[in-house]
Amino acid sequence: MTISYKISPASLHAHIFHVSVLIKNPSADGQAVYLPAWIPGSYLIREFVRNIVEIRAESAGKAVAITKSDKHSWQAEAVKGPLEIHYSVYAWDLSVRGAYLDQTRGFFNGTSVFLAVQGQENAPCNVEIVAPEGKEYKNWKVATTLAARNAKQGQFGSYQAANYDELIDHPVEMGEFSQISFKACGIPHDIVIAGRHQADLKRLKKDLKQICEYQIRLFGEPAPFDRYVFMTMAVGDGYGGLEHRSSTALMCNRDDLPLAHETQIKAGYRQFLGLCSHEYFHSWNVKRIKPAAYAPYDLKQENYTRLLWAFEGITSYYDDLTLVRTGLISPQDYLDLLAQTITGVQRGNGRTKQSLEDSSFDTWVKFYRQDENSPNSLVSYYTKGALVALCLDLLIRKQTQGQKSLDDVMRALWLRYGKDFATQGEGVTETAWEELAFEVSGLDLKSFFDSALRSTDELPLQALLAEFGVDWQMRAPVSSADKGGWLDKVLSPSNSLGVRTSNEGGFVKLSHVLDGGAAQKAGLSAGDLLIAMNRLRVTSGNLDALLASQPTNGEVEIVAFRRDELMHFNVHLQSAEANTCGLRLTSGSDEGNITYADWLLN
Template sequence: MTISYKISPASLHAHLFHVSVYIKNPDPAGQCVYLPAWIPGSYLIREFARNIVEIRAESAGKSLELTKIDKHSWQAAPVSGILEIHYSVYAWDLSVRGAYLDQTRGFFNGTSVFLAVKGQEKNTCNVEITAPEGKEYKNWKIATTLARHGAKKGQFGGYKAADYDELIDHPVEMGAFSQISFKACGIPHDIVIAGRHSADLKRLKKDLKKICEYQIRLFGEPAPFEHYVFMTMALGDGYGGLEHRSSTALMCNRDDLPLVHETQIKTAYRQFLGLCSHEYFHSWNVKRIKPAAYAPYDLSQENYTRLLWAFEGITSYYDDLTLVRTGLISQQEYLDLLAQTITGVQRVNGRTKQTLEESSFDTWVKFYRQDENSPNSLVSYYAKGALAALCLDLLIRQQTAGQKSLDDVMRALWLRYGKDFAIKGEGVAEAAWEALAAEVTGLDLKSFFDLVLRSTDELPLQALLAGVGVDWQMRAAVGAADKGGWIDKKLPPVNTLGARTSSEGSFVKLSHVLDGGAAQRSGLSAGDLLIAMNQLRVTSGNLDSLLASQPTNGEVEILAFRRDELMQFNVHLQHAEANTCGLRLKPLSDDLSITRNAWLLS
């Protein structure tokens, strides 16, 4: 039995989608419908049902009682005929997770707009997507990987999905967007960019083709989809991505995109390519190779797993590794990115308190709900997970004399769990990932996994990188903008407050106060607005120079507002901690050069 949906951009100025659901065989006891509370890939309860502004039921043209039974569910009165549910969804979430609608574009994830029919989630779904009314929208078109069911390519009309899970895993972009296409390993790919931009689409197409073909071949042809779409919203200030089974929703700063006159890969464009690489890799690692806790998803509540380090962290490892392996960046550029990741992890005291498994498990209450104390209490399973993946890859390569690598583990995961997931529906059990890694490599990896996943000890990065000819440097930061990288010149000690800052109007705001730092020891707190240091005004432009002008380990008087009260603090400055990483290639013997190239160029 088919569930039918109709979605219309009904009121662009009021940002409302109108949605109808037609249920041919409703539950005779009274059909329940519900909207998911979260979206796969973004592990936070988001309460999408709060955006339903009006909802009603009818059958055979007559109104029917519809009772709300919890925060995201409704139950209709019993009826023998076709049940119709009509509702409006407020769509003003300019992110990759929700729904958005105005006179410039429309976008939605199914989790935000399509009610599920309880007990009939396995039924096929038909969707009619209608165009907005008005001649000014005659050039609007659609980008989605939903299968067409009457609609012409890129046009409004009929689409279909095998079940509800498939229905909500194909976001839809609508508007007068830019589009360019290419094939990777014979598979059609589209790049769609909404928003104003001046991107060199031919350059973007060429670079993304390299990324896609590399990752398809890493896991083995054919690709697990018949068509793929990169949906990108270009903004003045934006960044983010969310994976789906055959597409990704992306946001970027329009200046991140390449321009026709640019011949080099600028830093911002490199970051965007890394984001595309990350989300594309998820087509295998999390969309099809899944934790058992997600097979299937329970979208009404939190789904706990200790394996997110493997699904997000390993994906974060391969995103930039793909760039160097495809020649889009140099080996030294890759090491600079790696050094920035190491620096980011070293600068959070939470790494000494939270393990990677705990970080994965607690994502629902910590990672996606970060506050001013987060650097002191948590570590990112993305960043530290990527470093754990690096350590595992290098360890396997070194202990098997280059015969095995993390690549082999990922291919084995694909063959055992991912390739036939649509048929078997089997996810990776909590202990199975480690067991498979040991099986594939022939190594006893228990002590390694105990160290990197279940302890807060430092990762063995320096020793493992030395084994592939990478020099290691840990130094103090030379200012707030220093995110890592090798510095040849030995620099004098730098004074620090032991806090992170941001701008709030004309003030410097302490956004995070780090454990044991000078600010915390003096009584300064997150949220305080710095006014003056030793009777000189503090600004975002002069804070570093004011600190540098003070005697080493000297004491300063700081005036700050806390709420609306002026407070005075005597701060004993500290030297900046050596928590900033630099990495560089060193000349190697032929044997070590082969090992390093196998890692970075395979």
């Protein structure tokens, strides 16, 4: 029987949604319900249940006892006839992962608001989305890819889903928002932007259409959805995205969005397009091509896989690659982005301690719970995973003389696991990904995978890129703001403390102290606030200059606060490590180079 939900924005000023769930055929022994502990795509136990502030149950108008049975579950007493549960959800999480409500907008993921009915997760679901009361909200609309039941698209009313898994995979935006539509390969797409902004929607429409059509054609038409929505929240300072089966929830800095008078793609807009590309690619890679560990999800506890490098890392490889293949950015712009990714990986000592498979497996306790020691202890399956994808792509192209590529592996994964996932439900086992890569490429890739995924060996980036007409430069950073990129003139390494810093109340705070660096050797620690160097005040604006003014590998006295205690340190400065990458096309490389053209201009 159908499970019926109703959600109402009950108190916008108090940020409260009222939710009810009607269970027509509850368990004869008493019905159990639970709220997911995490949301697919974000691998951390988030305990969404903490935001349920009150709950009650009734049957035939009479109160029914409902008792908490564990941290995210309740047990209702046995009843004859339908059971209805009413509860309130506090919604003040501005992220893409939770639920939010105020007088300007509402947003929710189903994992934050819809209780699952134990044992009836496969039952069809209806949900009535109710408009807020008050004439000031008369212009509020709804954006969601939930299938309409009796609601008109964009309006409040009744929607439906085939089961609970589908119900929670369609976030809902409500409010007064900007919207523009387009078709990609015949499929309707909407761009929705909440928050104050001055974005050039026509430019967004044109650019996103190219991204969407490229990725649909990469995997093969038709697209795996009937409609897609980019839900974006524009804020003063924020960034993030979360994939869903036919939509994505995004957050960006409003200054990153394109303005009508801008003709070039600024860095912030390039980053936003990369984010859109990343989440859209997930429509195939992780929403339908899934690890077996996620087929189906267990939403009560951690789901472990060693394959996140393939689902997040490969997606991270294709997000910017899509931009250059569609002509939205130039090949050199792409190489600059790639150099920044390489730089980010090289600057973390964790790459020498944690393998990519271990990073994937431990995401629940390490990557999503980063602290001051994380650069020394972990490697990102996003960034290093993207570099492994790059190496794999170039290796296959090289050894098959351009006859095969990672594109072919992704299409084979789609045909074998993704295209029919809705009916077959088969996920990729921990060994099947590599086995399919062997099959598609015709190559023995075992030694590559053993090194890239199960060891901390350095990747063969320089050698492989050289085969495709790309020059490699590894140099010291010229300042703390240097994220990578080619320099025609490489300067001598400057002095370094071996730290990462942030600004806290006008002080320079050591956010991370890197293994083997000058600061660590002198006894400085993460959290210390720098006061002075050689009796001169340290600020975020002059730290680089103070270091540069000292003799190479000289000694300085640093005064710092640790908590509320003043401490003195004698620091032997070190030369900055050559961990900053630059890439450029080899002189003479052009679009006529077949390996280069097939890779970047496909």
